[in-house]
Structures are given as structure tokens and as C-alpha cells.
Amino acid sequence: MKEILLGVNVDHIATLRQARGTTYPDPAHAASVAEHAGADGITIHLREDRRHIQDRDVYVMAKTIQTRMNLEIAVTDEMLAIAKEVQPEYVCLVPEKREELTTEGGLDVIGNQAKITEAVNTLEASGIKVSLFIDADKAQIDAVKATGAPYIEIHTGAYADAENDQEQAQELERIREGVQYAHSLGIIVNAGHGLHYHNVKPIAQMPEIYELNIGHAIIARAAIDGLEKAVRDMKRLMLEARQA
Numbered sequence: 001m002k003e004i005l006l007g008v009n010v011d012h013i014a015t016l017r018q019a020r021g022t023t024y025p026d027p028a029h030a031a032s033v034a035e036h037a038g039a040d041g042i043t044i045h046l047r048e049d050r051r052h053i054q055d056r057d058v059y060v061m062a063k064t065i066q067t068r069m070n071l072e073i074a075v076t077d078e079m080l081a082i083a084k085e086v087q088p089e090y091v092c093l094v095p096e097k098r099e100e101l102t103t104e105g106g107l108d109v110i111g112n113q114a115k116i117t118e119a120v121n122t123l124e125a126s127g128i129k130v131s132l133f134i135d136a137d138k139a140q141i142d143a144v145k146a147t148g149a150p151y152i153e154i155h156t157g158a159y160a161d162a163e164n165d166q167e168q169a170q171e172l173e174r175i176r177e178g179v180q181y182a183h184s185l186g187i188i189v190n191a192g193h194g195l196h197y198h199n200v201k202p203i204a205q206m207p208e209i210y211e212l213n214i215g216h217a218i219i220a221r222a223a224i225d226g227l228e229k230a231v232r233d234m235k236r237l238m239l240e241a242r243q244a
């Protein structure tokens with residue numbers, strides 16, 4: 001069965017730095033350690049409010065990342081211009097609300113079809129592979145197909161935040177159906193948000209999933225065990241799931 005890839009999101013290394021306005025810890029250094037530990041890619045989310053990743057981090061990591069950068073951005077002229085200048089291998093278009101604690105849902109591709117299609121065309125024309133961050137909703141997946149975006153990232157937050165086993169099972173089934181449907185349309189399917197060491201396996205077991213993007217849980221584990229071990233442990237769990 002095909003290996004599942006791990007994209008390590010280093011946003012919250014930057015959260016620690018921004019908490020005191022210091023120059024450390026540097027997400028670029030963390031990215032290098034994560035790659036050494038087996039990360040297949042590095043994800044960073046340049047939010048409009050710059051609460052964690054700064055513009056400087058994006059330009060530095062564009063030069064230092066050895067695997068590949070997946071740059072998460074909102075669909076705005078400012079962010080699209082930065083993406084075209086930096087030229088990451090991947091851009092994942094995500095929704096953003098100023099007041100949100102973290103990403104709360106997927107893009108409304110249906111309600112923003114023309115704007116998102118234009119952004120996809122602009123980025124793809126400049127050689128960047130585009131992923132759309134969406135909920136596991138068949139109508140949204142159909143809308144993604146119409147934009148021409150080759151990738152999606154299924155939002156796993158509702159699964160991760162489920163309040164009981166029954167709700168979690170329902171969310172897992174919804175994700176499974178969405179993943180299988182998108183894959184049947186020829187879309188390359190990633191997944192992420194809220195995944196951690198105790199909930200990742202059921203998602204990683206889905207054979208249609210190409211890559212998982214995981215950040216908060218890995219950085220949190222790194223505070224206790226170190227980043228290299230945190231990455232290796234997550235990668236091992238994902239591979240075990242695939243081989244089960």
C-alpha cells in the first residue's frame with residue numbers, strides 16, 4: 001500500500017517566539033530538524049494578522065527548506081502576491097476570520113467559485129500546485145473539481161474536536177466518504193487540522209490520502225520529548241496505520 005506523507009506545520013514554533021517578541025525559537029530551524037527527522041514537507045500558515053508566522057519566516061524558509069514548502073494563505077490579493085514572489089511548491093488556500101482561535105472550517109468554494117477559480121488559475125499559471133482546504137462535503141468537492149485545483153486538504157477539525165465516540169465515528173465516516181469521492185474525481189487528497197498521536201491512525205489508514213499536515217500536536221509533543229522524536233513518533237504511527 002502507498003506510503004502516506006507527513007507535512008509538519010511549524011506555525012506554533014513561531015507562536016512561542018511571538019509570545020515574547022524574541023528572535024527564538026526560529027521556525028526555520030525547527031523545519032530543518034523536522035526534515036532531518038523524516039518530515040516529507042513543511043507547512044506554514046502566513047495569516048493576515050501575522051499572529052505566528054511572519055513574512056520574514058516565509059522568505060527565509062523558501063531558501064532553507066530542503067523538502068518542499070506548503071504555504072497556507074487566505075484568498076487575498078496581498079497573499080497571492082506573496083505566494084507568486086516566494087514560489088512555494090504548494091499553496092493551500094484556507095479561510096480566515098480575524099477573531100478565530102484557529103481555522104474553524106473549510107473554504108466555501110461554492111459561494112466563492114469565481115474568486116477561488118481565479119486564484120487557482122493565477123497560482124497554477126506561475127507553477128505552484130494548489131490545494132483547497134475544505135470540509136468533507138460532496139458539493140464542495142464538486143465545486144473544487146470545477147475550479148481545476150489538483151489537490152484538496154480535508155479539514156479534520158470536527159473529527160478531532162468530537163465530544164464523544166459516536167460523534168467521532170460519524171465525523172470519521174463523513175471524512176472517509178469525502179476522501180473516497182474526491183479521489184474518484186481524480187483529485188489528490190490531503191487531510192489535516194487537530195490531528196494528534198491518539199486520533200491520527202483512523203485517518204492515516206485511508207488508502208486514498210496522500211499527505212497529512214500536522215502541527216499543533218507535534219510542536220506540543222516536542223516541548224516534552226524534543227522535535228526530532230515528536231516527528232519520528234508521528235511518522236511511525238502513520239506508517240503503522242497504513243500497514244495495518
Ligand SMILES: CC(=O)[C@@H](O)[C@H](O)COP(=O)(O)O
Pocket residue numbers: 009011045047052072094101102103133192193215216
Ligand atoms: C489550515 C489549518 O488547519 C492549519 O494550518 C491551522 O490553521 C494552523 O494554524 P492556526 O493554528 O493558526 O490555525
Ligand SMILES: NCC(=O)COP(=O)(O)O
Pocket residue numbers: 009043153191192193194195213214215216217
Ligand atoms: N492544515 C493543517 C495544518 O497545517 C496543521 O493543523 P494543526 O495540526 O496545527 O491543527
